[in-house]
Amino acid sequence: MKSMDKIVSLCKRRGFLFQSSEIYGGVQGFWDYGPLGVELKRNLKEAWWHDMISGHNELVAPPEAPSPFEMVGLDCTIIMHPQVWKNSGHYDLFHDHMVDCRESKKRYRFDQVRGRWCQKGDQKIFVTTLAEAEQELDEVRRRAMKFFKLRAKNADQLTVSDESLTLDQLDDTDDVLAPDAKSLGTLTEPREFNLMFKTTLGALGGEDDVTFLRPETAQGIFVNFKNVLDSSRVKVPFGIGQIGKSFRNEITPRNFTFRSREFEQMEIEFFCQPDQSQQWYRYWRDRRLAWYTALGLSSNSLIMREHHPEELAHYSVGTADIEYAFPFLPPGEYGELEGIAHRGDFDLRSHMEGKLDPKSPEGQPMQVELNEHGKPKYRGSGKDLSYRNEVTNERFVPHVIEPSAGADRAALAFLCEAYTEDEAPNDKGEMESRVVMKLHPRLAPIKAAVFPLVKKGGMSEIAKEVYGELKQHLNVFYDDKGTVGRRYRRQDEAGTPYCITVDGDSLEDRTVTIRDRDTLEQTRVKIDDLTTELKQRLA
């Protein structure tokens, strides 16, 4: 049976993944890739970069694509101008003040809990509710009656303030009846949740020099949009891709590497004409799903989850998550690998004009979010990030489709998918259980292993010669320790798709056997044809 415990144990044992700083007891939410893991992850990122960016042919429209398009890459810094995160919306979203209720164990956003002062006799309490604005007064009154143990006929003993307040407008929470509590004063002090990693610019930096490690790579693409346009001659529609580390202070890192605090993203921002954005959204959504299945994720374990219209920001035409049935999730539940979001012109315009207000009235272009003085809450760059079609002379702010993938989550999904227990014969022909990582050859850390069948009679010499030749082209591994069966099993656990064995016949006719990891079948090929044969099989 496939279980998370077994997968975690194999990852440690074989050097795919280690806990960060393990000798000091580890740090929650940080993980290191070992010798096999780093190869897997590099292969994964290289597959993505090749398939999405460097291997893309911009001269022809791929199947299902509305038109030909261009793709270029970018690699930008982790630390950026602090204003980036204000206009991207992360600064506001990531600085929630939260309170916990000691009684109900629930957590609330401090500025979202509303309520009213209620008085009976000389006792004055603040009764809260999460109810909608229309039901708020009734709900507050109902809870207050219950708290004071008043019957309906004595309702006139209760006075409820006309003014609705949020918790952040109170001096303290001592007299607050929390939304799910029965007694007063159960809320903790509000605590700031810094979901972005704060850091300081410059050696003498004070509070004014605070900035953040990026929580996503995407913003680096948006702020370089004009640079890329001015330097690369790309024309809309085109995409900019980037692979890089991002950082988020996850509240509850859990499930192995699934929710890490330092993680790597593979993101594309695809810029297109607003009237074509729906087609491009569908194209990327379907293409990205197909990418995972092409690399070996079972379509039974993958789902495309379209967000419901009510989940979407109103400027967005659609958002879909590609999700995988990780073994640590209950049956029927899926964990996100990648989100494909239609982001409209929100990001480019926010970086031009100042942070747009997602709560802008529907049916018209979004407006810049204003502060209490009626000025932009956060100033934009003031730079023109619109695009001019040089043929039609039409000028517009491109709409953006954002396929945003998690490299570590993908690596984990491929590891989980690959873990297989099956049966293989032992030297007596009896079936024994075997653990094999059925990684796609493109992802496998080691492409082939080379063995002398036994360490004598000149087999080692030939095997070393074969190894030296292959090593120039492929990541291969040499092993002559123990019996050959044991060496095969070791490679099975590492996910090596092929094992090359030099035997007695090799001495006579310069042939070797290729053993297939999944079928255990062996075929004999000439040493001179080996590189070509392997490259063909690995393609």
Added chain:
RNA sequence: GCGGGUGUAGUUCAAUGGUAGAACACCAGCUUCCCAAGCUGGACACGAGGGUUCGAUUCCCUUCACCCGCUCCA
């Protein structure tokens, strides 16, 4: 952040208020002409800090990490 559970070798597990065992894995050698567990030998562990005690891996406290549930998930 809350509640429950668990921390012993690379892995999976024992035992013990007084010398910490095993299996597999690993290393060296022997054996071995195709699928791990033949032979000999070897190296390797009580998450961290504090307390109680003559003595703590064991009891107590704190802390860190992992697992389960709740919460959160931009």
